[in-house]
Amino acid sequence: MSSGSTNISVENAPALAPKKLTIWPPNPDALLWRIVRPVGMAVLFLTFWGLAVRWSHSDLFPTPGNVARGIVELIQKGLLFKYIVASLFRVSWGFTLAVVIGVPLGLFLGWYSRAFQAFNPLIQIFRPISPIAWIPVAILWFGVSDLAPVFLIFLASVFPIAVASVAAVQNMQLVYLRAAQNFGLSTGELFRQVIFRACLPQIITGIRIALGVAWLVVVAAEMIAVNSGLGYLIIDARNAGKRYDLVVAGMVMIGLIGLILDLLVRQLEKFDEVRWGYAGRRK
Amino acid sequence: MKTAVSIRNVSMSFPGKGRDEQIRVLENVNAQVAEGEFVCIVGPSGCGKSTLLNIVGGFLDATSGEILVEGEPVTGPDPRRIFVFQENGVFPWLNARENVGFGLRKRDQAERDSIIARYIDMVRLTGFENAYPHELSGGMRQRVEIARALAANPDIIYMDEPFGALDFLTRLKMRADLIRIWQSEKKTILFVTHDIEEAVQLADRVLVMSERPATIQEVVDIDLPRPRHLDSPGYLEKRDRIFQAMGISLRVGDSSAA
Numbered sequence: 248m249s250s251g252s253t254n255i256s257v258e259n260a261p262a263l264a265p266k267k268l269t270i271w272p273p274n275p276d277a278l279l280w281r282i283v284r285p286v287g288m289a290v291l292f293l294t295f296w297g298l299a300v301r302w303s304h305s306d307l308f309p310t311p312g313n314v315a316r317g318i319v320e321l322i323q324k325g326l327l328f329k330y331i332v333a334s335l336f337r338v339s340w341g342f343t344l345a346v347v348i349g350v351p352l353g354l355f356l357g358w359y360s361r362a363f364q365a366f367n368p369l370i371q372i373f374r375p376i377s378p379i380a381w382i383p384v385a386i387l388w389f390g391v392s393d394l395a396p397v398f399l400i401f402l403a404s405v406f407p408i409a410v411a412s413v414a415a416v417q418n419m420q421l422v423y424l425r426a427a428q429n430f431g432l433s434t435g436e437l438f439r440q441v442i443f444r445a446c447l448p449q450i451i452t453g454i455r456i457a458l459g460v461a462w463l464v465v466v467a468a469e470m471i472a473v474n475s476g477l478g479y480l481i482i483d484a485r486n487a488g489k490r491y492d493l494v495v496a497g498m499v500m501i502g503l504i505g506l507i508l509d510l511l512v513r514q515l516e517k518f519d520e521v522r523w524g525y526a527g528r529r530k
Numbered sequence: 531m532k533t534a535v536s537i538r539n540v541s542m543s544f545p546g547k548g549r550d551e552q553i554r555v556l557e558n559v560n561a562q563v564a565e566g567e568f569v570c571i572v573g574p575s576g577c578g579k580s581t582l583l584n585i586v587g588g589f590l591d592a593t594s595g596e597i598l599v600e601g602e603p604v605t606g607p608d609p610r611r612i613f614v615f616q617e618n619g620v621f622p623w624l625n626a627r628e629n630v631g632f633g634l635r636k637r638d639q640a641e642r643d644s645i646i647a648r649y650i651d652m653v654r655l656t657g658f659e660n661a662y663p664h665e666l667s668g669g670m671r672q673r674v675e676i677a678r679a680l681a682a683n684p685d686i687i688y689m690d691e692p693f694g695a696l697d698f699l700t701r702l703k704m705r706a707d708l709i710r711i712w713q714s715e716k717k718t719i720l721f722v723t724h725d726i727e728e729a730v731q732l733a734d735r736v737l738v739m740s741e742r743p744a745t746i747q748e749v750v751d752i753d754l755p756r757p758r759h760l761d762s763p764g765y766l767e768k769r770d771r772i773f774q775a776m777g778i779s780l781r782v783g784d785s786s787a788a
Contacts, residue, residue, distance in 0.1 A: 428589075
């Protein structure tokens with residue numbers, strides 16, 4: 248209140264009172280709090296990690312500080328960037344191949360029910376076989392080369408993509424199909440302009456899942472089949488002198504890059520051409 | 531007047547749950563629609579009027595009987611006869627302009643643009659050309675679909691309860707606009723609705739269907755001048771006749787006539 252002599256009436260009080268920037272009680276939706284919550288949780292996690300290592304007197308398991316120094320060491324040696332590029336290179340090839348084959352195959356099988364009848368049992372048998380189980384076969388076929396992990400990543404990601412595409416066609420709304428038929432589209436136009444477009448939101452969801460799986464698999468594949476990449480870093484650091492600081496450094500990089508890849512694929516869901524397919528879940 | 535659509539002895543049955551069980555939906559339906567005529571089909575819900583329109587549109591095959599359009603038997607959907615769907619068939623991945631232009635793939639760019647602009651204006655969506663369907667209201671989405679149908683320049687438009695999902699005021703506005711467009715474009719329209727008032731407001735002629743297995747039990751000519759007054763004696767008389775044909779009492783709460 249500015250002065251005691253001024254009498255502010257009840258009617259104009261709200262208009263006169265400036266909107267105060269309150270700190271307490273806090274507004275739980277403020278941007279500040281949306282940043283503070285996850286950052287605070289991460290700081291808490293790192294603190295407990297550090298304390299737990301100190302209390303247990305472990306001489307092998309690293310503290311967050313050791314890991315940070317390990318990452319700096321990898322950067323200085325020029326290994327970190329090289330390994331990240333090697334892993335991303337394998338994922339890019341295997342994953343691109345999976346999209347290029349999985350999407351058309353899925354659309355085809357979703358549309359032609361007789362082909363689906365023929366192929367589906369085979370797909371359902373191959374699908375639950377972990378890509379890790381294919382490692383010996385991959386080495387037999389492709390040797391210790393980049394082809395083996397690329398093949399494993401392809402196997403891991405082609406099924407989620409194809410299955411999502413099949414389901415998308417099979418669940419497509421009949422009204423879009425009828426409208427398309429009404430306008431006299433050829434089969435090619437029908438696939439390109441209607442079926443593919445109607446299924447795209449679900450295909451993108453399948454692609455997101457597949458990319459997550461591909462990233463899981465590249466690490467496993469590099470532990471055995473090659474001599475570069477983040478998976479190789481982890482297994483090599485352990486074998487060559489029990490450098491657990493570098494093991495965890497590799498794990499941290501895998502997690503961070505996985506997060507970035509997912510954020511990138513999520514950007515696809517924001518295009519006007521597919522946003523309708525996610526209504527109610529995310530705007 | 532020349533006959534545009536002729537429905538000849540159409541019967542339809544679907545397989546039921548039991549073995550050899552057949553659900554008879556349509557029984558020997560016969561009707562004609564003249565060129566440029568606005569015909570409404572009314573009937574109780576579930577009587578098979580949408581099934582009949584889907585057969586006429588070429589999306590379903592009748593169990594027996596045939597549909598002739600300008601003397602030719604219908605074997606499937608055709609761009610000369612565009613269907614407007616109850617559940618809204620605009621493509622959500624295309625914006626309003628692209629939806630309206632969907633049937634114009636074979637035209638050159640300049641021609642397509644001028645046709646799109648003309649029909650966007652006709653359905654009063656100017657300013658919303660770049661909006662996607664999920665950004666539009668239900669009424670606006672139906673306007674896009676009507677514009678898409680008109681832009682393809684069909685001879686006949688089939689409409690399956692196109693305003694069924696809209697609120698009362700929007701429905702009234704859409705009907706007024708549809709009549710205005712029909713009068714300027716001179717298309718033949720076959721329009722299915724369960725709303726008797728809607729049929730009397732719109733149609734030149736109303737085909738009243740019976741309960742399942744449905745047949746056309748009465749044809750009511752609505753020879754009233756347009757614009758129609760919803761409280762004129764002529765309007766009320768036509769409306770009451772359809773109510774009676776469908777066996778519905780005009781006194782709310784009276785179940786004796788049902």
